[in-house]
Every structure is written in structure tokens, then in C-alpha cells.
Amino acid sequence: xxTFNFNFGQRAxxxxxxxxxxxxxxxxxxxxxxxxxQRHFETLLYTGNSTNNRAITGLGFSPDLxxxxxxxxxxxxxxxxxxxxxxxxxxGTGNVGPLATNDNYAQSATNTDGGFVSFDIDGFTLGKxxxxxxxxxxxxxxxxxxxxxVAWCWKAGGAAVSNSDGSITSSVSANQEAGFSIVTWTGxxxxxxIGHGLGAVPSIYxxxxxxxAKDWYVQIGNINDISLGRFLKLNSNTTINFASDVFAASAxxxxxxxxxxxxxxxxSGDTYIAYCWTSIPGYSKFGSYVGNGNADxxxxxxxxxxxWLMIKNTETSTWWFIYDVKxxxxxxxxxxxxxxxxxxxxxxxxxxxxxxxxxxxxxxxxPEINKDGDPIIYMAFAEQxxxxxxxxxxxxx
Numbered sequence: 177x178x179t180f181n182f183n184f185g186q187r188a189x190x191x192x193x194x195x196x197x198x199x200x201x202x203x204x205x206x207x208x209x210x211x212x213x214q215r216h217f218e219t220l221l222y223t224g225n226s227t228n229n230r231a232i233t234g235l236g237f238s239p240d241l242x243x244x245x246x247x248x249x250x251x252x253x254x255x256x257x258x259x260x261x262x263x264x265x266x267x268g269t270g271n272v273g274p275l276a277t278n279d280n281y282a283q284s285a286t287n288t289d290g291g292f293v294s295f296d297i298d299g300f301t302l303g304k305x306x307x308x309x310x311x312x313x314x315x316x317x318x319x320x321x322x323x324x325x326v327a328w329c330w331k332a333g334g335a336a337v338s339n340s341d342g343s344i345t346s347s348v349s350a351n352q353e354a355g356f357s358i359v360t361w362t363g364x365x366x367x368x369x370i371g372h373g374l375g376a377v378p379s380i381y382x383x384x385x386x387x388x389a390k391d392w393y394v395q396i397g398n399i400n401d402i403s404l405g406r407f408l409k410l411n412s413n414t415t416i417n418f419a420s421d422v423f424a425a426s427a428x429x430x431x432x433x434x435x436x437x438x439x440x441x442x443x444s445g446d447t448y449i450a451y452c453w454t455s456i457p458g459y460s461k462f463g464s465y466v467g468n469g470n471a472d473x474x475x476x477x478x479x480x481x482x483x484w485l486m487i488k489n490t491e492t493s494t495w496w497f498i499y500d501v502k503x504x505x506x507x508x509x510x511x512x513x514x515x516x517x518x519x520x521x522x523x524x525x526x527x528x529x530x531x532x533x534x535x536x537x538x539x540x541x542x543p544e545i546n547k548d549g550d551p552i553i554y555m556a557f558a559e560q561x562x563x564x565x566x567x568x569x570x571x572x573x
Contacts, residue, residue, distance in 0.1 A: 208458020208480070209353065213558040216331045216354035216459070219484060219502040226304055226321035233299040240332035240349055240358060241451065242292070242300055243277075247324040247503070251518040254278050255318055257292045258358050258449065259334070259349065275384060277410050277515045283386040292318070300327075326503060326513075328484060332358045333373070341371030342432040344442070348373035355379075355454040359433075360386075365444025367424065369432035372452045376430050379462035380555065381452040382410055383441050393440050395423050395433075396490070396553055399464055408488060408553075411516050416490040458561035462554070464490070469548025473529075473538030476554065481533050481570040483559030486515065487545055489552045494544040499529060501559055507531060507573055508539050533570040534562050 183189060185199020193199070210216060215237055222232050244255040253276040273283040274292060293301040302319045318325060331354065336347040344364055350357035350373030357373045372378060383393045392410035396402050405425040406416050422441055424434035433450065435442045442448070455461045458480050465474045467489070484500045495514030503521070504511045508528035511521055528539045536556070538546040545552065560570040 207563055208456075208561040210456055210459035210558070211561065211564070213459050213480075213483065213561065216351065216356070217484065217557045218329055219500045220299065220327045220329065221502055222325050222327070224319040224321055224323040224325065226319060228304045229293060230302045230304075230319050231296065231299065232302065232327065233296070235299040235329055237329075237331045238295055238297050238334070239300060239329040240295070240334065240351075241330040241356075242295070243328045244318045245326050245513055245521075246318070246320075247326055247521040249320070249323050250520055252317075252520070253518045254513075254515060255292075258451075259295050259332070259336075273386075275386075276518075277392060278518045279411055280389045280391045282388045282390075300329075326500070328500070330354075330356055332356055336360065339371035339373055341373075342369035344368045344370050344435075346370050346372070350374060352376075353456075355456040355460055357452045359450040359452060361442075361448055363439075363442040363444055363446040363448060364437070365442065366437040368435055368437075368442065370435055370450070371431060372428075372433050372450070374430070374452055374454050376454040377428055378433070378452040379455050380553075381433070381450050383448060383450045385440070385443070386447040386449055388446070390440060393422060395428075397423065397425075398428060399462060399553060401464060401551070402490075402553075408490065409516075410496065413493045413495055413514075413516055415493055453555070458563065459558045461556050464551050464553045467538065467543075467546040467548055467550050467552055469541060469546060471539055471541055473540070473546045475532075475537045476535045478535040478556050478558075479562040480535075480556075480558035481560040481562075481573075482531060482536055482556045484555075484557045485529070485536060486555045487552060488554075489543055489545075489547055489550050491550045492543045492547055497527065497544050501531060501573075505573075510540070531573055533560075533572040 240259040242257050246252040256275040291303045332349040332351045336349040339346045339348040344361050346359050346361040348359050352375045359372050381395050394408045394410050397404040397406045405423050406418050421436045421438040426434050461478045465476045468474050486498050488496045498513040499509050507530045510528040526540045526542045530537045562570050
């Protein structure tokens with residue numbers, strides 16, 4: 177039966193606020209640089225109909241990276257395509273060579289039935305598709321009649337341009353506003369630097385060899401509290417690794433990635449692609465938190481309401497868990513995919529999280545998202561900025 181009176185600065189304070197603290201007001205809010213996140217990242221849901229040249233629309237921008245996963249009908253590989261990474265097209269259904277994040281496949285030399293046809297002004301176009309789900313194929317059928325799918329789409333910078341900021345010439349498609357770039361290069365077999373075009377130090381990036389099989393190496397050494405040169409593998413549940421010949425132990429910069437001569441990242445004559453992100457306040461954040469092992473889990477402040485999350489425990493062998501607000505529209509969320517497995521959409525109440533107006537909170541107790549004492553990294557993209565251009569704050573779900 178107590179009564180509480182809160183003063184957020186609407187009247188004079190009885191006591192002097194601590195140094196570094198201000199009253200809560202519109203004048204102390206910082207507007208995000210990305211006012212509408214959906215111009216740079218968006219999730220699309222669709223159902224296959226097995227027709228040629230199937231246009232998937234409603235995205236609101238022309239994507240440069242499309243990541244498709246079949247939700248129903250059994251295991252099927254993830255399907256990852258980037259603008260400008262092409263193959264010779266003998267099948268007549270497109271020329272974008274896909275990759276699969278759940279395995280170490282080389283860029284597919286086959287883009288036939290159900291392949292990816294084109295990046296469009298408001299989405300993308302697919303081929304006819306097949307009723308057969310194949311967990312092991314390096315390319316996939318993404319338009320099978322009645323199949324349900326999710327597509328996560330990012331905007332980079334359109335057609336790539338040559339970049340000579342580093343000792344190794346690269347081709348770069350960069351969206352500095354949203355902190356995302358796609359980088360390709362041919363390896364030299366020795367230490368070097370590679371221009372990435374972000375204009376800021378990348379927070380996290382994935383490297384994949386294209387011309388032959390190799391794991392997806394994820395450089396996480398630029399995330400706070402993680403030592404330089406540490407990495408994970410996107411196609412594996414392995415824990416954090418360090419190898420001095422894979423990623424350099426010297427810091428990446430606002431212009432270049434530091435690479436070693438290993439075949440994982442810079443083998444002589446091999447071709448590579450890197451997907452690079454840097455945190456943009458109000459739009460994206462890449463960081464880590466420590467699990468507490470109970471249902472009142474760790475709260476992670478993002479500064480925005482997230483639309484998409486990928487989470488990985490760095491100290492325990494676990495999946496990379498993916499959540500998004502289009503597949504599940506209410507809290508708690510527990511519909512998950514694992515980037516490192518071909519499994520269909522998975523539902524488990526033990527892996528639940530809450531999406532909040534300014535971050536997220538683990539509600540499950542499983543090690544993948546909340547093991548006591550373990551550092552867990554995350555990638556997050558916004559649905560709504562923490563502060564809008566109208567001086568309001570993000571809504572809760």
C-alpha cells in the first residue's frame with residue numbers, strides 16, 4: 177500500500193543528480209542516423225507456387241544479400257546469395273551462385289530448378305522450384321509448391337567498385353549509412369590488408385572461400401571484451417578459436433581488414449567473399465552478454481526494438497540461433513533456426529526470449545542463449561529505432 181512519486185526531471189530535483197546524468201527529455205535524445213530500418217534490412221515471408229520467374233516483392237528496396245530458409249517440409253540447406261557473385265548459367269534460370277551457411281560448400285556451380293534468378297527493385301525473382309527438399313545440396317529449391325519460406329534481406333551498395341585501400345585489391349559494395357559491405361578478392365597466400373569500404377571499423381565479419389570447400393570463418397575479435405584474432409565458424413557449433421594464421425592479431429581499421437596467408441582467408445589464387453558489419457546506433461548492434469542460467473535471464477540493451485537476432489554461445493558447443501519478429505509476432509519468441517544446421521523451423525519453449533522496446537531478454541535457461549557465466553555474442557538489426565524523428569521512443573510489443 178506504499179505510494180511512490182517519480183521525478184524524471186519534470187520539476188526541480190530535491191538532490192543534485194550524479195555527475196554524468198541528465199534529466200530525461202527530448203533535448204537529451206540523439207536521433208538515429210537510420211530513421212527507417214526497413215530501407216536497409218527486412219524480412220519477407222512467402223509460400224512457394226512452383227512457377228518460373230516467381231517475383232517475391234514488398235521489400236521496399238533492391239537487396240544485395242538475400243538469405244533464404246525453408247520453414248516447412250523437412251531439412252533443407254540455407255540459401256545465401258549476393259549481388260555480383262555470379263556463375264555461368266547453363267540452365268537458363270539465373271546466374272547467381274548460392275552458398276549454404278550450414279556447410280562448407282564452394283559457391284554452387286549449378287543454378288537450375290528453383291534457383292535464384294535476379295535481384296529486383298522491390299525484392300527478387302526465383303525459378304520454378306521442386307517438391308524435393310534436400311539437406312545436402314549446395315543449391316536449393318526455394319519455390320516448391322506449398323512450401324513456406326523466410327527471406328532475410330540486406331541492402332549493401334549495389335554494383336561493386338574496385339577498392340585499393342589495402343595491399344590486396346578488392347571489389348566492394350558498401351552501404352555506409354547502414355554499416356554493411358560485401359567484399360571480394362583473390363588471395364595472395366601471404367599477409368596483407370583488404371579494403372572493406374565501411375568507413376568505420378567492422379564489428380563482425382564472415383569470410384567464405386568461393387572456389388572450393390572451406391568453413392565460414394567469423395571474425396569476432398572486434399566485439400567488446402573479446403581478444404583480437406578470435407573467431408567462430410558460422411557453419412559449425414564449435415566454440416571460440418584462435419589461430420594466428422587465420423585472422424591477424426592486429427586490429428582492423430576503418431578502411432582495411434587485416435588478413436593472413438592461410439587458405440581459410442587468403443590462399444594464393446583462391447577467391448573469397450566477406451560480409452562486413454559495423455554497429456550503427458539505433459539500427460544495428462553487435463556485442464556480447466553473459467548468461468545467468470535462470471528464467472529471469474540477462475537483459476541486453478540495444479537502443480532499439482530488434483527485428484532480427486542471431487545468438488551464439490562462444491564457450492559451449494551450441495547452434496547459432498536465429499529469431500525474427502515476422503515469423504513470431506508476440507512474446508516470448510521461441511521459433512528458431514540454426515545457421516549451422518539444415519533443420520526446418522524449430523519450436524522449443526526452453527529457448528524463449530522477449531523482444532523489448534530497447535533490446536531483448538533471455539527467458540530460457542538453455543546454454544545456447546543463457547548458460548550461467550558464458551559469454552554469448554549477438555547480431556541485432558532494428559525494427560524500430562529507440563528514438564524516432566518525431567521525438568517519441570520505440571513501442572513495446
